[in-house]
Amino acid sequence: xxxxxxNAKGSDSMKEDEAAIQFHEVNFAxxxxxxxKSITGSFVRGGITTLVGPxxxxxxxxxxLCNGLLxxxxxxxxxxxIAIDDYEPVxxxxxxxxxxxxxxxxxGTVRDNLELPRALQGESLxxxxxxEYIKVVGLGxxxxxxxxxxxxxxxxxxxxxxxxxxxxxxILLLDEITSSLDRVSTQEIEELIVHINQxxxxxxxxxxxxxxxxLQIGTYTWVMMDGxxxxxxxxxxxxxxxNEDVRRFVKGEVE
Amino acid sequence: MSFLTLVIALVFVAIPLVLSKTLNxxxxxxxxxxxxxxxxxxxxxxxxxxxxxxxxxxxxIVLMIVLMIGAAxxxxxxxxxxxxxxxxxxxxxxxxxxxxxxxxxxxxxxIPATAQYIIPISGMVIGNSMVLGILFLNRFTAEVASRxxxxxxxxxxxxxxxxxxxxxxxxxxxxxxxxxxxxxxxxGLVQLxxxxxxxxxxxxxxxxxxxxxxxxxxxxxxxxxxxxxxxGYFSYPTLFNNRxxxxxxxxxxxx
Numbered sequence: 001x002x003x004x005x006x007n008a009k010g011s012d013s014m015k016e017d018e019a020a021i022q023f024h025e026v027n028f029a030x031x032x033x034x035x036x037k038s039i040t041g042s043f044v045r046g047g048i049t050t051l052v053g054p055x056x057x058x059x060x061x062x063x064x065l066c067n068g069l070l071x072x073x074x075x076x077x078x079x080x081x082i083a084i085d086d087y088e089p090v091x092x093x094x095x096x097x098x099x100x101x102x103x104x105x106x107x108g109t110v111r112d113n114l115e116l117p118r119a120l121q122g123e124s125l126x127x128x129x130x131x132e133y134i135k136v137v138g139l140g141x142x143x144x145x146x147x148x149x150x151x152x153x154x155x156x157x158x159x160x161x162x163x164x165x166x167x168x169x170x171i172l173l174l175d176e177i178t179s180s181l182d183r184v185s186t187q188e189i190e191e192l193i194v195h196i197n198q199x200x201x202x203x204x205x206x207x208x209x210x211x212x213x214x215l216q217i218g219t220y221t222w223v224m225m226d227g228x229x230x231x232x233x234x235x236x237x238x239x240x241x242x243n244e245d246v247r248r249f250v251k252g253e254v255e
Numbered sequence: 256m257s258f259l260t261l262v263i264a265l266v267f268v269a270i271p272l273v274l275s276k277t278l279n280x281x282x283x284x285x286x287x288x289x290x291x292x293x294x295x296x297x298x299x300x301x302x303x304x305x306x307x308x309x310x311x312x313x314x315x316i317v318l319m320i321v322l323m324i325g326a327a328x329x330x331x332x333x334x335x336x337x338x339x340x341x342x343x344x345x346x347x348x349x350x351x352x353x354x355x356x357x358x359x360x361x362x363x364x365x366i367p368a369t370a371q372y373i374i375p376i377s378g379m380v381i382g383n384s385m386v387l388g389i390l391f392l393n394r395f396t397a398e399v400a401s402r403x404x405x406x407x408x409x410x411x412x413x414x415x416x417x418x419x420x421x422x423x424x425x426x427x428x429x430x431x432x433x434x435x436x437x438x439x440x441x442x443g444l445v446q447l448x449x450x451x452x453x454x455x456x457x458x459x460x461x462x463x464x465x466x467x468x469x470x471x472x473x474x475x476x477x478x479x480x481x482x483x484x485x486x487g488y489f490s491y492p493t494l495f496n497n498r499x500x501x502x503x504x505x506x507x508x509x510x
Contacts, residue, residue: 071498
């Protein structure tokens with residue numbers, strides 16, 4: 001990575017100590033294609049930032065860089081002012097929780113799934129803790145003994161969120177977690193995330209395809225297109241974008 | 256058995272040739288090639304073995320075993336071409352299995368230390384180790400690909416690479432060993448093992464032949480377990496880099 005200090009982080013208007021995650025000239029490329037191009041910007045600590053853009057814009061890849069599942073090809077990423085490569089991968093992934101769109105469940109009960117983050121550290125989850133976490137995501141304690149493969153899409157997504165919360169992450173990355181849910185479940189999850197953000201002061205970054213969701217939930221919004229960050233700022237920017245491509249995207253003219 | 260008898264036995268090659276021609280199966284060419292190859296290869300091995308047995312030189316025994324390991328590696332490595340450094344991993348595995356089994360056989364005086372015993376038993380051990388290796392590599396690469404979501408989930412929650420591939424690894428090890436165990440359960444009920452049949456036809460006492468066959472079966476249990484476990488533990492670390500990132504298939508999961 002280039003840019004080894006805080007001074008090298010470009011001209012973002014936000015104060016550095018307000019940034020949960022900062023990016024400076026971040027690029028990510030595979031052998032075949034360039035996915036992220038010169039991303040420079042910040043996610044505000046304690047806020048909810050929504051991340052929108054057409055499919056293939058590089059949003060999920062950006063998340064995988066933040067959680068350490070991938071490393072940038074060049075550029076710098078700082079989490080709470082510390083260069084991402086200075087974190088031990090295990091510590092980084094516990095602090096930066098990611099909820100993936102697939103809501104993959106491991107074989108076993110809901111409780112087994114909730115206990116997974118602890119089990120990976122050789123620890124266990126008490127019954128009280130299990131009940132507390134399942135309650136946070138709006139499910140009753142009777143769910144704990146259910147087989148995880150018998151859950152509906154919405155229930156899996158809730159368990160997936162609760163499971164990530166078990167690590168008590170400082171930052172929560174949500175990758176299109178409501179895209180396959182009905183209106184009622186979506187609304188309940190939105191309320192849940194707002195509650196987690198306010199109650200636990202967890203920084204939330206949320207990838208969504210729904211512009212109304214981005215506007216309603218997000219304090220800040222990033223618009224990504226073709227691997228670039230084209231606009232960022234208060235979520236209201238979506239009402240009247242400056243960039244012509246973003247305007248077309250908001251109007252639904254870009255898939 | 257004389258050469259004349261062997262020539263007469265070619266009638267068993269003539270039957271499929273005539274049938275293939277009559278029914279237009281188009282198998283004549285392949286049948287002839289297979290017959291010629293088997294005659295040349297087996298006679299060559301027969302004369303080679305006779306030479307090695309007569310010479311009573313340890314050097315030739317070692318050379319034969321090296322050749323067997325080389326051929327087994329060449330066959331198996333294609334199946335694991337996606338795993339970096341698979342060639343030396345296979346060589347070390349085959350060598351270890353061979354040294355371990357021969358060390359036990361010879362040190363406990365189970366077999367005499369002569370080429371007549373060492374070479375055929377080595378052939379069976381290395382041959383089975385190769386088949387097991389191919390079974391394991393086929394299954395492991397398929398398991399890792401099909402459980403990609405689970406692997407990514409465990410890594411994202413702060414699990415180590417070993418924890419992330421635990422299930423694919425254990426499943427593949429078990430799956431490659433089970434056929435060996437299952438085959439032993441029904442052995443003798445349906446068909447007699449080739450080695451035992453050969454010994455009986457050559458005039459050996461059937462009980463002696465059975466005892467040697469049992470020795471081979473026991474050996475193959477050790478061969479199976481050690482081959483798949485060693486290959487498994489050699490292979491999984493190469494799927495990850497030093498930042499605990501999954502190297503394979505990491506870029507094609509949405510963007």
